[in-house]
Amino acid sequence: MTAPEQTVRAGVRLDGLDVGYQGRPVLRDLSLTVRAHEILVVLGPSGCGKSTLLRTIAGLQPPVTGQVLVDGEPVRGPGMGRALVFQDDGLLPWRTVARNVELPMAIRGVSRTERRRVAQEWIERVGLAGSERRLPRQLSGGMRQRAQLARTLAGEPRIVLMDEPFGALDTQTRATMQRLLVDVWRQTDATVVFVTHDVDEALALADRIVVLSLTGPAVGEVVDVPHPRTTPTDAPETDDPDRRRLREHVLAALTDRERTH
Amino acid sequence: MTRAGVRPSAPADVTALTVPDPTTPDPAIPDPTPAVPDGESGGTGGGIRGRNQGGVQGRIRGRVHGRRAEVTGWALRVSSLTAALGLWQVLTSHDVRLWLRFDRLPTVVEVAHAFAAQLGTATYYADLSASLGRIVAGFGLAGVLGVSVGVLVGRSRTGAHLVQPLLEVLRPIPAISLVPIAILLFPTNEQGIVFITFVAAFFPIVVSTRHAVRALPTIWEEAVLTLGGGRARVLVSVVLPGILPGVFGGLSVGAGVSWICVISAEMISGEYGVGYRTWQAYTIVDYPGVVVGMLTIGVLGWLTSASVELLGRRATRWLPRGGDGTRSAS
Numbered sequence: 374m375t376a377p378e379q380t381v382r383a384g385v386r387l388d389g390l391d392v393g394y395q396g397r398p399v400l401r402d403l404s405l406t407v408r409a410h411e412i413l414v415v416l417g418p419s420g421c422g423k424s425t426l427l428r429t430i431a432g433l434q435p436p437v438t439g440q441v442l443v444d445g446e447p448v449r450g451p452g453m454g455r456a457l458v459f460q461d462d463g464l465l466p467w468r469t470v471a472r473n474v475e476l477p478m479a480i481r482g483v484s485r486t487e488r489r490r491v492a493q494e495w496i497e498r499v500g501l502a503g504s505e506r507r508l509p510r511q512l513s514g515g516m517r518q519r520a521q522l523a524r525t526l527a528g529e530p531r532i533v534l535m536d537e538p539f540g541a542l543d544t545q546t547r548a549t550m551q552r553l554l555v556d557v558w559r560q561t562d563a564t565v566v567f568v569t570h571d572v573d574e575a576l577a578l579a580d581r582i583v584v585l586s587l588t589g590p591a592v593g594e595v596v597d598v599p600h601p602r603t604t605p606t607d608a609p610e611t612d613d614p615d616r617r618r619l620r621e622h623v624l625a626a627l628t629d630r631e632r633t634h
Numbered sequence: 635m636t637r638a639g640v641r642p643s644a645p646a647d648v649t650a651l652t653v654p655d656p657t658t659p660d661p662a663i664p665d666p667t668p669a670v671p672d673g674e675s676g677g678t679g680g681g682i683r684g685r686n687q688g689g690v691q692g693r694i695r696g697r698v699h700g701r702r703a704e705v706t707g708w709a710l711r712v713s714s715l716t717a718a719l720g721l722w723q724v725l726t727s728h729d730v731r732l733w734l735r736f737d738r739l740p741t742v743v744e745v746a747h748a749f750a751a752q753l754g755t756a757t758y759y760a761d762l763s764a765s766l767g768r769i770v771a772g773f774g775l776a777g778v779l780g781v782s783v784g785v786l787v788g789r790s791r792t793g794a795h796l797v798q799p800l801l802e803v804l805r806p807i808p809a810i811s812l813v814p815i816a817i818l819l820f821p822t823n824e825q826g827i828v829f830i831t832f833v834a835a836f837f838p839i840v841v842s843t844r845h846a847v848r849a850l851p852t853i854w855e856e857a858v859l860t861l862g863g864g865r866a867r868v869l870v871s872v873v874l875p876g877i878l879p880g881v882f883g884g885l886s887v888g889a890g891v892s893w894i895c896v897i898s899a900e901m902i903s904g905e906y907g908v909g910y911r912t913w914q915a916y917t918i919v920d921y922p923g924v925v926v927g928m929l930t931i932g933v934l935g936w937l938t939s940a941s942v943e944l945l946g947r948r949a950t951r952w953l954p955r956g957g958d959g960t961r962s963a964s
Contacts, residue, residue, distance in 0.1 A: 431856075431860050432860075433856055433859065433860070451856070451859035451860050452859075452860075452862055453861070453862025454862070455860060456860050456861055457856065457857065457860040459853055459856075459857065461853070463853050463854060463856070463857035464857075465854055465857075465858075465871065465872065465875070466952045466953075467875045467876075467878075467950075467952040468952075476858070476861060476871070477861040477862060480858070480861055480862045480863045480867055481862060508951075508952050509952075510952065510953075510954045524861075525861075528861050528862065534860075
């Protein structure tokens with residue numbers, strides 16, 4: 374069916390997904406393929422079901438109909454390999470940074486010395502060296518998101534689901550974090566599904582952008598980003614006319630969908 | 635927030651505005667090991683010094699003012715206690731009868747003498763350890779069972795259906811009214827008293843544990859689930875640590891109530907213990923002894939609740955508290 378290389382890496386397929394809470398539909402007939410080792414950005418206004426989509430892929434929210442396939446295997450519940458990164462931090466407040474980063478390895482039963490070593494590596498990689506023994510409440514918002522990123526990737530997930538992880542950060546920290554994400558992502562095999570409502574963030578990160586709308590068939594346009602990750606969000610006005618045209622195009626797709634439904 | 639989707643060039647403007655300060659490192663440069671917490675290093679050049687000076691002066695003024703207020707506070711507290719003791723001494727030593735019959739009460743000096751005398755006897759310490767032992771057994775059992783049942787009811791729907799009706803029926807019954815039942819049910823009085831102490835502390839602990847479990851934000855549980863954790867892992871790594879603040883609230887209340895009940899139970903059916911001794915002092919017309927017993931009970935109760943409080947603070951250091959709590963270590 375698939376090339377051997379693709380079975381090693383994770384790919385996600387969403388098949389005619391209907392998701393809702395208490396009879397109220399949030400996503401309708403959504404079909405989508407996430408390619409292995411890409412950054413797919415899901416772009417849409419607040420309340421369009423972006424978070425629900427991630428929770429469904431994570432297995433926290435079972436679909437009413439349809440299914441989520443990871444490497445051809447249907448998802449039946451939350452589990453290792455599909456890690457969710459939250460906007461407000463999901464760090465356990467009673468654990469230090471180091472012990473938070475060790476958590477996924479502790480769950481897998483990695484020995485104490487080994488998980489200390491790996492956690493330290495990740496902490497250094499995300500630029501938190503020196504803060505190992507701090508509690509989450511002693512960190513700034515940006516540092517907490519760094520710690521969350523380290524914890525997520527220390528679990529070696531095949532799929533990283535990011536729910537507006539930088540939404541609460543100021544513009545500069547945000548740009549730094551986007552660069553950091555791309556940087557560490559390149560060192561892993563992970564596939565990233567990144568949710569945001571910010572067009573520039575989408576353009577800065579994505580291989581492909583999926584535009585969601587408030588109502589109607591959930592998937593709108595899927596936009597390929599030709600030269601991914603060449604535009605930092607803090608400088609979206611590049612001289613590249615292709616780039617500017619792409620931005621206009623995505624914006625139009627987004628506003629069109631908001632207007633027509 | 636929602637504005638962001640239709641923002642044409644705001645990020646570029648923001649960067650242009652904040653960059654000019656050359657003394658702070660530009661956080662937009664991808665530096666994997668920033669010395670300053672990102673986002674807090676924002677470039678606000680000259681304003682910083684002036685503002686800090688004002689801040690320091692303000693803080694010093696605040697500190698001096700605070701120390702003076704503290705001294706006055708202590709003076710007031712000490713004088714109110716001394717005044718109460720003095721009033722007690724005057725009323726009792728002059729055998730005042732103002733409807734309330736102070737002539738029958740012991741004076742402060744008598745009580746002090748009786749206390750000093752009792753501190754030298756073995757009985758005093760035997761009673762003390764008897765009561766403490768009952769508290770440790772009853773309250774300890776209530777702590778373990780109360781938290782377990784509270785977690786069960788809070789986490790499991792079946793558990794809630796099975797246990798909650800029972801709890802709701804039994805909860806309104808004051809523990810002390812169970813004394814006759816305890817006497818009938820248990821082979822020895824000792825076990826009966828521990829039972830009463832247990833019941834007294836059990837309910838506040840169950841109720842606050844259940845509340846704490848239900849009030850726990852789901853985000854931590856979901857984080858652990860998506861990192862591959864199962865039910866047991868969620869219980870150990872999320873639920874138990876997460877409910878501690880609420881549980882300690884229940885333990886505090888429970889400790890207080892269990893002291894009330896152990897003393898009452900001892901007065902009714904004890905053979906020794908501080909409560910028993912206090913009541914016995916009354917029956918043999920040793921009124922200073924009664925007050926010594928009361929004071930002993932007060933001190934014991936205070937010590938227990940203070941140690942529960944201390945334990946709770948140590949166990950929940952991660953909670954954001956006012957003052958130094960939000961300050962970072964560097």
